[in-house]
Amino acid sequence: MLGREGQRKLGASRALMVGCGALGTHTAELLLRAGVGNLTLVDRDLVAETDLHRVALFTPADVGRPKAEAAADALRRIAPPAAIAPVVAHLDPRLALDLAPKADVVLDGLDNLEARYLINDACVKHGIPWVYTAVLATYGVTMPIVPGRGPCLRCLFPDPPPPGAIPTCAEAGILGPVPAALAAVQVTAAIQILTRSPDLAPGRLVHLDLWTGLAETTSVERAPDCPCCGKRRFEFLAQPSRTSVLCGDSVQVLPRTHGDLDLDGLAARLAALGKARVQGRVLVVSIEGAQLTVFPDGRALVKGVSDPDRAQTLYDRYIAR
Ligand SMILES: [Zn+2]
Incomplete structure (x- = not known):
């Protein structure tokens, strides 16, 4: 499907994984096994006992270690030739602006919308494709975002909801296999981005519910008055x-x-x-x-x-x- 040329492109490409929880670790493993040659992992948290049931890469021996470092160690054993760089730090505007422009694609392993808006701003500002993915309870959503070729996250959700308005994954829980399934979908989009596949569909929003078997695809349009990709106001990078x-x-x-x-x-x-x-x-x-x-x-x-x-x-x- 990818051919020798596609594999070469993957080997030469640089991916940025923000968040190394359940979604992030499954995504990182699939990226490396697909042949992506350079991967930077960002997470500020430590591995907790309660993470182990739904993550990839971590074992009980990793409990208490920084997630980015534990994930990097496991990935080096999986793909020794790959260049893997863990960054144990809070994702703030400075870090987003430092790391996103160096990547060919950014993947979503985040657990809050706030940080996703930050990544969206940094990626749209510098023209870096990224894949938005979120999981909750028994379902997840994912959408490739290619600046200039389709909608961005703020075309889909113009403004953050007020605090407490929607349940977080911490509250609603996440069914174990859901992050693995959504990781597979988002890595497929990343492979299409990195190999410049004509089949890549920017703005194609996939909604997948593993419990009911529901799979839905909708096409998100670009919002002409989008504050981010329309007016190029990068409010989340500028916020105090x-x-x-x-x-x-x-x-x-x-x-x-x-x-x-x-x-x-x-x-x-x-x-x-x-x-x-x-x-x-x-x-x-x-x-x-x-x-x-x-x-x-x-x-x-x-x-x-x-x-x-x-x-x-x-x-x-x-x-x-
Ligand atoms: Zn937009």
Whole structure:
């Protein structure tokens, strides 16, 4: 199908994998086995015991290690000739702008929409193709984005939803095989991008539900007034820091968008994950060793965390998708 020329192109290509959780590790393994020659892996988190049931690459011996490094070690054993570079860091505008322009394709292993908008801005700004992919519960969606040849993520979702408006994968859970299935679809799109296949369909949104067997394909159109690919306003690259370190082990995180939060609804969804209760006008959640106090305007105080990037990661993972 790819031929010798296609394999040569894959071997010479550079892929950037953002996020090394379930989706990211399956995607990275498939990329390497397909013959991609250079792979950079970005993730700031550590491997947790609870990750092991749905990831590729990690074993119990990796628990506590940085995900990017553990994934890189496993991938070097799978594909010794490949150049693999782990980056253990929070994905912020500076890092996105540093890494995305060096890649031929960027793949999505992220767990929040905020970081996806950041990647979308960096890729559209520099004309780098990327594959948007998200998984939740029993289903996933994926769409190749080729700047100049189809829609971008903000053509599909113009603005981030208000905090707490949609369930996160941390709340709804993910059926084990779903990330593996969506990884296969997104790597196929990446192979088409890297080999310049005429069959690549920018803007083709695939929705796949493994539990019901539903598979749907829709064609997303480019939005002429898209703030990102239309007006070329890269708001997520330009946004100021949303965090401030307060005295003691505490960080304040500001919401990305304004609007009142449904604290009771959020509490009900988070209850399965940790202790969550509404106290007067605030929601208090204990999760991942930290305590989040969430205010009705979406602002949160994260206690037990002194690293602002870690606080923002917790916020984006549990409060805003
Ligand atoms: Zn757009």
